[in-house]
Amino acid sequence: MKLHVSVKFNAIAYIGETLAMSEVPSEAHVLAWTRLMKAGRLVLTAVEADLKAAGLPPLGWYDVLLELRRAQRPVRPVDIEASLLLAQHNVSRLLDRLVVAGLVERLPCDTDRRGQLIALSEDGSALLQRMWPVYRAAIQRHVGAKLSEADAQQAAAILDRLI
């Protein structure tokens, strides 16, 4: 009788846990999440501080300029949104600032007259080149110096599964 009850109870507990397993994260998953947020914020803050200390604009500017240089041709705002994971209105206003700073130009888009093309200017290209050494040094200081080569490879591989 006692055994019977015990079996029943274990069965219920087991079912409960099985259901829970698919609905709630493990402790390791929660820890990975909190570390992701904390490490991300800490390193981002440090890198942004290095850029600012060198009198350079924020990372968001670099990201857009790099996107344009990589494409080697004018790019649609919608493509920038997709690759940088930014909201449409966010990109619109970021581009406003880059235009005012003379780093990019807005061109009409012939194939779709709703849209436009964003072109990298000479100044934009020059800024990109001035920023990279500082940015690169910041990455080295705040990431490179803290992770082994194997750590970096593993981290990149695992984080990629979240994307």
Place this chain on the structure above:
Amino acid sequence: MKLHVSVKFNAIAYIGETLAMSEVPSEAHVLAWTRLMKAGRLVLTAVEADLKAAGLPPLGWYDVLLELRRAQRPVRPVDIEASLLLAQHNVSRLLDRLVVAGLVERLPCDTDRRGQLIALSEDGSALLQRMWPVYRAAIQRHVGAKLSEADAQQAAAILDRLI
């Protein structure tokens, strides 16, 4: 002669690379950094969206409330800053909102009259409990479902080295 030149060149190249190694990040380090930013932004956006969809406040509120409940007693703003990696003025205004929402209370601090103590209210405690199931499900959906247990453990360990 040709060999001699070659040796010299290699030596110079090697020195150059050795110096560079300590100043610039490897490709893997740069990739780890970009993935960290991208994965962090993507998952954070998704989790925040889940909270909002459930009619709940943003994660920052949860972080503060959780900090207070963990301490089991009123906490100094300076301690919140340290554990959440937030700037002082940022915490000040976040607490303003929590006070207005009736989730925390500001109490005078007897041991240091410059400071204050932040106490969790009943409503704050209740909100914490209402948020956790939604938050937990979001972590499971956006992290747990995408990483194996081993991945999560490795990720947590590696990211911890950045903190």
Place this chain on the structure above:
DNA sequence: GAAGATTGACCAATCAATCTTT
């Protein structure tokens, strides 16, 4: 003078609505 915290002014992000073209 340094530390804990707040405040006013400014900049950036977000929401909802809008406009044009597809």
Place this chain on the structure above:
DNA sequence: AAAGATTGATTGGTCAATCTTC
């Protein structure tokens, strides 16, 4: 109606300055 993009209004974050207490 849906997609690309912008805009006005509000909210949140940041900078510099300030205030009080240590």
